[in-house]
Amino acid sequence: MRLEDYLQPEFVIGNLASESKSEVLAELVAPIKKQWPDFDAKRAHQVLLDRENLGTTGIGDGVAIPHGKMESLERIVIVVGRSLAGVSFDALDFKPCRIFFLVLAPEHVAGLHLRILAHISRLLSDESFRRAFLTAETDEALRQVLAAA
Template sequence: MKLGDFLSKELIIPELSARTKKAVLAELVAAVHSVQPELDETHVLDVLLEREALGTTGIGDGIAIPHGKIAELESVLVVVGRSAEGVEFDALDFEPCKIFFLVLAPEKVAGVHLRVLAHISRMLKEEDFRQQFLSASEDELKALLFEA
């Protein structure tokens, strides 16, 4: 499995402008809307906020992996964002998040959704990958993600 199979260059945000949890989610969703304008941004954001209400997707080490299922989607989509400053995201370790991977999946495709989440988790466990992610230029970041 390659992350690039679920990603496009338009879905990589090298520097998020958002400074709050809800604003980060909205910025990530706006990127989705740019490639799939038929999706209702408000609905997608509501799905993510409902998921966050169940428990944070800020998993620690500066990482958040918000995710949700959207009936209107045909295939899994991944949006990647980076925040040099970090954003308070209610992370499990109480530290700001700098690395964001949004995973959206069709409601009927559980297997692929879980494999994508597992693949992202494995990548992000590697300290070298996280450091490269945070220090890469925009072009280097895109290359890193499409190779992953």
């Protein structure tokens, strides 16, 4: 499994401007709406907020993997973002999150959705990957780090 199979170049945000959990989620959803104008960004934002209310997706080590399912999607969508300043995301280790992997999936692909989440979790458990991700100097360099994953 390769991330680049699910990740479009337009869905990599090298410098998130948001300062709160809700703002980060909206900023991560925005490129999907831009790419697909019929995409219901408000609904996606609510799905993500509802998931966060069940328990934080801030897993620690500066990482958050917000995710959810939407009936209207035809395929899995991944959006990656990096916050240079860090955002309070109610992470399990109480530290700000700087690395965000948003995963939205159609309702009918539960198995694949879980495999992708597991793949992302394994990838982000690698300290050298996290370091390369955080130190990439340009969006293109960041995309190259992701393409090699």
